[in-house]
Amino acid sequence: MEKWFNKAATWVAHVSGRPVTFIACLFLVLIWAISGPFFGFSETWQLVINTTTTIITFLMVFLIQNTQNRDGAAIQAKLDEILRTSDALNSFIGIEHLTEEEVCRFRDQCETAAKKADADNKCAA
Incomplete structure (x- = not known):
């Protein structure tokens, strides 16, 4: 389960940082904005974008944090190995x-x- 989550989190973090993803999201927001007059700028119309962005943001925080935690731990392990194999003080490990x-x-x-x-x-x- 953890391995699957790590792979999924890494993939989502990678894809979400691409320019094409930004353009796709911008396109969806524009479609939503343009559709406003057709729905009379109703509360339901506003609720769609608010709910969607809140849910996506909430989930992305955890996925990106997971990716950053693993990246940070990997960097620390690499730096520790450099310290261990060099003339540097091992007390920094x-x-x-x-x-x-x-x-x-x-x-x-x-x-x-x-x-x-x-x-x-x-x-x-």
Whole structure:
């Protein structure tokens, strides 16, 4: 079930981001707008677009979030592998699971090290 959902979520996220999908949705909205006079701009006519867009938006939030979560986890795994196999500090592996304050400390550590490296490079030159 999860594998099917992941495939479906990835496909929907991919298709929804294409220009042709935007044009198709724009076309549907134009048809809806043009049909207004034929339905007397009734409440039912308005309810059709409101309900449709609300349902689509509600479902898309979950599908796109699922895709972004998996993409983020994959990127983290790749970065962790680069850290693990390089001369970098292994203590950075898995920091995405820390609190914001703990991540800020790691970021400060990196900025301090970068400034020190820049200063050392200027002195050596």
